[in-house]
Amino acid sequence: MRASLPRLVLYCTGAVSLGLNTLFLWPVLARHASPDLLGQLATHLTLVGLLSPAAAAGLHIYVLRHAAHPDPQVRHQAVRVAVASIRSVIGPAVGLALVLLPFWPAAGSAILAVLCTGAGLVVVALMRGLDRPWSFAVLTLGGQTVAPAAAAMALVRTGSVNTAMLVFAAVVVLPAVVASRDAASPATRPDRVATGRVATRQDDRSVLAEALRFSVPLMPHLVLILALVQGIRVLVAVTQGYSAAGYFQFAAMLGGFPITAVLVLRGHWSTCALRCQDDEAFYRETLRYGQRLAWMSVALAVIAGVSALQLLPMLLPSSYPVRPIALAIAALLPAVTLQCVGDLQAEMALRSGKGGSVSIATGIGACVGAAVVPLADGSLGLAAGGLAVSAGLSARALVSVLYLRRDGIRIVLSTQLRASVAACLLVGVGVAIMV
Incomplete structure (x- = not known):
């Protein structure tokens, strides 16, 4: 399948984001923050990136591969897995992190950033698999450039890495919530199974368990490849x-x-x-x-x-x-x-x-x-x-x-x-x- 040039450009948003960060974001930050503070922010953002595939349990790979499948029923199952993973796994974990936040700010802010980034990975994978280039571009630009820029501004103003991580988490998760609505088109509604009947929580647990059997063996690869490159x-x-x-x-x-x-x-x-x-x-x-x-x-x-x-x-x-x-x-x-x-x-x-x-x-x-x-x-x-x-x-x-x-x-x-x-x-x- 050969994609048109406009779609390819939108799917290249990741490279554009890195270019913006390299030419503008980090050079500007270098003139307003000490190398030590800049190193702290870079290290924290790297750790968030390394742990986010584990927070998503590798399900973003399953979602991507099945959402791109030529069979509509398989694509439908990818949407259900994405919704179930965020609702049943990542969502409750985010609630726990918010409870920890007042008592353990450093860990709570870091865990929150990791979980929000993990949720973003699942939604980005779904948008790519379903061939939704505009939603993919918005999510990628938000997660890779806007969120680090907001975190950097918070760090320069407050000098607190914890505050920077909280700002990063908020900016990452908000576009994901908005873009996830794009998956709820009539062809991919997640609340109905292929037969047309309303899906039950048991159905969701079943498809999620099947997806985890595929994704869990990949988790070492997903974490270690980021550890190797970043x-x-x-x-x-x-x-x-x-x-x-x-x-x-x-x-x-x-x-x-x-x-x-x-x-x-x-x-x-x-x-x-x-x-x-x-x-x-x-x-x-x-x-x-x-x-x-x-x-x-x-x-x-x-x-x-x-x-x-x-x-x-x-x-x-x-x-x-x-x-x-x-x-x-x-x-x-x-x-x-x-x-x-x-x-x-x-x-x-x-x-x-x-x-x-x-x-x-x-x-x-x-x-x-x-x-x-x-x-x-x-x-x-x-x-x-x-x-x-x-x-x-x-x-x-x-x-x-x-x-x-x-x-x-x-x-x-x-x-x-x-x-x-x-x-x-x-x-x-x-x-x-x-x-």
């Missing part, structure tokens, strides 16, 4: 301090922009592939968009590398260490196509019902990445963070290919993908030499 900055904070985490935030955003852009495009095209009727068509569509992503990733890595050399001095205050940040970006660039390679294999594994192998590959990659930062022992500085991401994603991609081959599942690893990995590596080496 959570390395937490290790930087632990080993080198909050100021270093504040500096690394800019490396992670500018160097991570190509990764996010490729993820956004893959997310849209993979959803289109899910609408294919048979496995052979799904494989051809996955291979086609994978080859397209391969060369896009090289072009984006070049843009990020040039930006590291030319744009960083203009974006950052003069007191910031530009060269170490640029070296961290250079170390991140090989990760662009490595992320793409691993994700393509994960698509094939999920299609074949091998969700457990996806989590194993991601777990091994996360262990490799997490080991790099402490082993470097500060000798590589901020570059250790970028190297950790690239090393971890390299291990994840390799293990994914080996597992699929062992299980007799077709892999997606064309000559274009192999060449793009080598090209991104060369771009990273070139940027490191020129810094």
Whole structure:
């Protein structure tokens, strides 16, 4: 299924959000908050992002894949799972967090932010699967740019990370509540089962249990892949301090922009592939968009590398260490196509019902990445963070290919993908030499 350009643009809102954050939000914040305070905010937002898939119990993956299914009854079930998960699981947990808030503000605000972000993940997945681009764009822009901007403003005004997390939670959940009404169209009403009779709470528990059997084995993957791509900055904070985490935030955003852009495009095209009727068509569509992503990733890595050399001095205050940040970006660039390679294999594994192998590959990659930062022992500085991401994603991609081959599942690893990995590596080496 080939989507029109306007729809594709709306589904690229995630990349637009990251661009706004990189060029405007964080540079402005760097001029109004100390590196230490900025590092605290970055670390808290990262932890919220890491824990939100667990708060959603991985159900957003189930909802996405079933909402994109060509069978209307399967799409209908995805809507019911989304509604039941928020009403029966996340909603009561939010109530508990609000009760804890007056007695334990730090934990209560953090838990509330995690739960609201988890609910947002489920609704975003539903909007993508049902092909509601405008609602998807509103949710993505709200969660990825407006909410962090509101949290940053609250932090600058109050100096309290807890207040910033409360503001973040409120701004994340409000668009999700509004956009969720978009799912209640006549074709996808969640209050009726396929036979037309009114669904009971027992029906909801049944479909939710079925969805959890699919999603729970994926939870290690969903948490660890975020830990690998984004959570390395937490290790930087632990080993080198909050100021270093504040500096690394800019490396992670500018160097991570190509990764996010490729993820956004893959997310849209993979959803289109899910609408294919048979496995052979799904494989051809996955291979086609994978080859397209391969060369896009090289072009984006070049843009990020040039930006590291030319744009960083203009974006950052003069007191910031530009060269170490640029070296961290250079170390991140090989990760662009490595992320793409691993994700393509994960698509094939999920299609074949091998969700457990996806989590194993991601777990091994996360262990490799997490080991790099402490082993470097500060000798590589901020570059250790970028190297950790690239090393971890390299291990994840390799293990994914080996597992699929062992299980007799077709892999997606064309000559274009192999060449793009080598090209991104060369771009990273070139940027490191020129810094």
